[in-house]
Amino acid sequence: MGIALFAAPSRASGNPDLVKTIPGQKTDIINGVACSADGKKIAAAGDNGTVTVWDSTSGKLLLTLGKDLQSADAVAFSPDGLLLAAAVAAGGRRGNAVQVWDLANGQLVQDMREHTQLITDLAFSPDGNRIASVGNDNTLRIWNVKYGTLETTQKETKNNLLALAYSPDGKNIVATENWDGKIQMWDAVNVRLIRTIPGHGDWVLCVAYSPDGKEFVTGSRDGSVYVWDAESGARLRVLRDPELDPVNSVAYSPDGRYVMGATQSRHILSWRKSGGALFNFYEGHDLSVTSLAVSPAGKHLVSGGLDGAIRVWTPPGQGGPDSLLAQAMKFEAGTDPMEQDFGQAAKLYQQAAESGQLEAMFRLGAMYNQGKGVARNFDEARKWWSLAAGKGHSAARAQLQAEQKVAVAVTPPPQAKSEEVRTQTEPKPLEPEEKKTKIAAKEPAKPEPVVKVAPPAPVAKDKNGLYEEGLRFFKGEGVPRDYAQAHKLFVEAAAMGHAKAQYRLGFMYSLGRGVKKSDQEAVNWWQKAAKQNDAEAQYYLGYMYEVGGGVKQDMEEAKKWYQKAAANGNVNAAQSLKMMP
The missing domain is CATH 1.25.40.10 (Tetratricopeptide repeat domain)
Incomplete structure (x- = not known):
């Protein structure tokens, strides 16, 4: 027989996978991070124009690079670890530049300016001789690192290009698009487009090759994460279905066993490559996680975010x-x-x-x-x-002591010895009074008179309490996850004017959680919350106008709601404004 004294487990305490935090300021948004090949250095691209290099062990700042830069959006170490490249906005008519520094002395060695709009991503070729870059001018450009010259410019779409990755052997490049959610597969040697494949339902924000080069993974603004065959472009696995939670960065572990994704919801997710099930998640950033990097040696997973902090983690499977x-x-x-x-x-x-x-x-x-x-x-x-x-x-x-007490309480008394049993006398006849007592004991007891108790007065429902209870059911915190019950409670709170409940209802209708999926209904609830100045609802309302979800596509209306959300402190809206034409 077993008993249990403990309460049901709740959220795990502590954060054993977090190795260290390199703190930043709330205004110092980090757009990109990178790890050197030996894992000893971390580089970060700051939205305020700073390009920094840190010691990964001590967390000490080693270098601050760049001068009078307006922003930095991506960074990459050369394979030999001697150079650092960054995509920066330097101001002026030709201010979008790929800059390269010598890490031995911090000197700028190349300043390559041909992109006409924001450069969104860049990568060194595996041999370190070239840098590929993409941007909002819809182009893929290849640069010669040694001479600082532009070797080729390719334009195969009217869409912005958001991310790129070199294959491990350097023979191929994958680039991603925004509006149509497409993926471009390039021959990197001859710099020709092999094929364009339909990728996601929304912007494809990130891409990474597997270490063996046989597949690549992409993440989208619609929250989905897909794995693709690197040769045919066929979709191999769905790691995450569409979710109102953009995936800003993806990476493979160096052994190829795990795929990781950084999300707007502040999580770093990890999936097993085999099977594709969610394996674990890390949380620690105060705002969205914008970028991930893994040291080739596999000792560290590094993340940067809108909170300005750099965090170093134990990679999946190594805890x-x-x-x-x-x-x-x-x-x-x-x-x-x-x-x-x-x-x-x-x-x-x-x-x-x-x-x-x-x-x-x-x-x-x-x-x-x-x-x-x-x-x-x-x-x-x-x-x-x-x-x-x-x-x-x-x-x-x-627990053991409690079990022992229970065992003692239920143990039957020891049987009498055989000699004692033989010497017991016959029971004596009952006396009259004893007979009456026995008979009375057998008669059923007369029922007690029923006292009617008035039911308790109904307690007035509080919209905040309803919302919090609904949120518990929505997330499955302390109760089994129940979207239908969450929806019921959110509707009650929303009817009382609770803005967050209205926002959550929009979320549920957009994804079909506990209700039939309806973009129109999602927009309806987000409009209600947005009018109450809820920044998240304003952001998603802007998003729906941008993509034409549940409403007629209207870029000006999208910008209007993004601007309202950004003014209310929604950094994701500010990032979306930066990416819009």
């Missing part, structure tokens, strides 16, 4: 026992955005417990005690609780 524990707790609780999976939780608890993690031992015992994710086995439960208790885990010790 220790504490990391396994935190991950298991997410699976057990179904912590948003992960789905509840007791089997996966038990497996991770087992791995952590076998490495000596006491809390994992205790929780693994609980899984066996309750039969969650594993076959119910009280002996196995006691084994893990005993191991944890023996090493000082107080809750495991209390």
Whole structure:
């Protein structure tokens, strides 16, 4: 017989995967990060025009590069780690430049200016001899690093080009488009377009090649993440369906086993390449995560965000026992955005417990005690609780003590000895009074008179309380995730004028969560919230006008709502304004 004293697990405490934070200022938005080949340096491109280089171990600032720059949007180390390139806006008529610095002395060695609009991304070729860049002028350009000259300009679309990646062998380039959500596949040697494939339903914000070059992954402003065959362009896997949560950057782990994505919702998601299931997520940024980079040596995962901070993480699959524990707790609780999976939780608890993690031992015992994710086995439960208790885990010790008390309480009294049984006398006849007592005990008791109690007066519903309760059901925090119940509660709060509830309803209708998908209904709720000055609703309303979702496409109306959202502090709206023509 097993009992449990502990409460259901909640969000894992602490952040064991976060190695260090290099703090920034709220105004110092980071647009791009990169890691040197040896993993010893981190570079960052700042929206305020700063290009910085940091020591990845100590977090010390090594270099500040660039002079009088208006913004920096992307950075890349040369394969040998000697040079750093950045896409910058330097001001003036020909102010969009690819600049290259010598990291030994911080000197500018190349200043290449042919792009006519914002340069959105750049990359060194694997041999380090060339740099490819793309931008809002719809062009792919190839530069000679040694001589600082433009080798070729290619324009195959009227759309802005947002991101690019070289294949590991340098023979191919993938570039992504905005409005039509298309992906361009290029022969990098002859610089010719091989094919254009339909990619996502919205802007394709990011792309990365797998280490073996056999596939590449893309992320979109519609929140989807897809994996593609690098030769045919066929879609291989869907890692994430469309979500109102743009994916700003993607990367592969150096061993190719994991794919990572940086989201507007401040998460860094990781998926197993095999199977495509969400494996884990990291959270720590205060605002959207804009860029990811992985050191080729695989020791660090680096992220930058709109909060101005650079964060260094333990890459997926390399965390220790504490990391396994935190991950298991997410699976057990179904912590948003992960789905509840007791089997996966038990497996991770087992791995952590076998490495000596006491809390994992205790929780693994609980899984066996309750039969969650594993076959119910009280002996196995006691084994893990005993191991944890023996090493000082107080809750495991209390669990064992409680079980012992229950065992004593339910143990039957020992049977009398045979000699005592033989010497017992026959029961004596009942006296008259005793007979009356026995008879009375057998008669049914007369029912007590029923006292009618007035029902409690109805408690007035509070719109904030309704919204918070709806949010719990929406996210599955402390209760099973239930979109239908969340929708019901949001509708009640929204009818009372709760702006965030109105925004959430727009979110649900846009994605079809708990309701039938309807862009028109989403726009209806976002308009209500936007008129109450809700910045997120204003941002998404601008987005719907920009893409023509649920309303007639209207770029001026889109800009109007983006401007309102940006004025209310929505940095994503400010970024969207920068990307619009």
